[in-house]
Amino acid sequence: EVQLVESGGGLVQPGRSLRLSCAASGFTFDDYAMHWVRQAPGKGLEWVSGISWNGGYIAYADSVKGRFTISRDNAKNSLYLQMNSLRAEDTALYHCAKDLTYYQITGTIDSWGQGALVTVSS
């Protein structure tokens, strides 16, 4: 059974940084692209970033480009999201998510973590 468990969320002041982690199990982690998807309270899903199986391809939503960095450690079956220069509008539940397709980023997400809540407020 695929399990994705996020950690590292919390309350942070505007302009500060936070690093999210996602521990993956139940599948061959380095075979699949991974994503971060967020959902602000009462709002819809927003794709944040994706990374291919080996980190060779990475993309970001315009709303986080230049501030957020996605990475992965296949030896540790882990996905990360480094979030810098945080803004109030970054407040959301951040889901770690697995792509359905081998190796490449397609955006077809077949497994989701329960999410890590990030609150940006002074």
Next chain:
Amino acid sequence: QSALTQPPSASGSPGQSVTISCTGTSSDVGGYKYVSWYQQHPGKAPKLLIYDVSKRPSGVPDRFSGSKSGNTASLTVSGLQTEDEADYYCNSYAGNNNVVFGGGTKLTVL
């Protein structure tokens, strides 16, 4: 990276069918086969319902079906059941490793 357009709400009575649209551009929905639909109940993580426009993962009832015409994808829920009341989201690959979601549709079963 503009969000795909979905109607904010849809509704139907038990047993009826309802169709939810998802409109993008030739750079996302119209340009790729990677269009998916997700169901999200309150307080839960989303669940994949349809992928590659019209394919169903194992375990998803055949009451759920997907299609695409040009830049618009559609999700049809046939034989509505009370448990189908949820939020529904589409997403699409948008080229250069980018992904875009729709704004979501709240489905009410009357």
